[in-house]
Amino acid sequence: MATPEFVLALRERVGHDLLWMSGITAVVLDRERTRMLAVRRADSGAWTPVTGIIDPGEQPATAAIREVAEEAGVECTALRLIDVRTLAPITHANGDRAQYLDLCFLCEHTGGEPYPADEENTEARWFPLDQPPPMNERFREQLQIALEDRPEARFRP
Numbered sequence: 001m002a003t004p005e006f007v008l009a010l011r012e013r014v015g016h017d018l019l020w021m022s023g024i025t026a027v028v029l030d031r032e033r034t035r036m037l038a039v040r041r042a043d044s045g046a047w048t049p050v051t052g053i054i055d056p057g058e059q060p061a062t063a064a065i066r067e068v069a070e071e072a073g074v075e076c077t078a079l080r081l082i083d084v085r086t087l088a089p090i091t092h093a094n095g096d097r098a099q100y101l102d103l104c105f106l107c108e109h110t111g112g113e114p115y116p117a118d119e120e121n122t123e124a125r126w127f128p129l130d131q132p133p134p135m136n137e138r139f140r141e142q143l144q145i146a147l148e149d150r151p152e153a154r155f156r157p
Contacts (some may be wrong), residue, residue, distance in 0.1 A: 002120055006056055011096060018089060018097040025083075025104040025139070026050040026064040027146040028076050030126065036143060037114055038133045039071055040123040043093065047133035049142065054103075064105040072124040073117035076107040082145050085138075085156045106146045 010019060027049045028037035038047045052067030054060055061078035068076045083104035091097050114124035127133050132143060145154055 039121040074112035
C-alpha cells in the first residue's frame with residue numbers, strides 16, 4: 001500500500017498541510033554480511049533500502065520487519081536501531097507536504113528471495129556490499145553506519 005489508510009484519513013481533514021510522520025529505514029544485510037537488500041522506487045526510479053511509515057501504535061522495529069515483507073517479499077529480524085534523524089520537509093507529487101522522523105534499523109535476512117512485492121517498487125534485489133546500488137547521501141551514510149557494527153545508535157546534532 002502506497003499511502004496508509006490513517007494518512008488518507010488525516011489528509012481529508014488537513015488537506016496538503018505539513019504532517020509530521022514517523023518512518024523507518026531498514027538496512028537489510030544477508031547473514032554472511034556480504035550483500036544488502038535494495039528496492040527501486042516506482043515513483044522516482046531511485047535505489048534505496050526499504051523505507052516506510054510507522055502505523056499508529058505500531059512498534060518501530062515491527063514496522064521495519066513489516067515494510068521489508070510488504071515491499072521486498074523477504075523475512076528479516078530487526079537487530080538494532082542504528083540511526084535517528086529528522087528529514088527535511090518534502091512535497092509529494094500530489095501536493096501533500098510531510099516531514100519525517102526516520103528511525104533506521106539494521107536488519108538481518110531470515111528467509112525468502114527479494115521481489116517487488118507491492119506497487120511501490122519496480123525491482124528488489126541483493127547488491128554486493130562492495131558494489132552497492134547508486135543511492136543518495138543519507139542512504140550511503142546509513143549503510144556505512146550499519147557496516148561499522150557499533151552497538152550505539154547515531155543521533156544527529
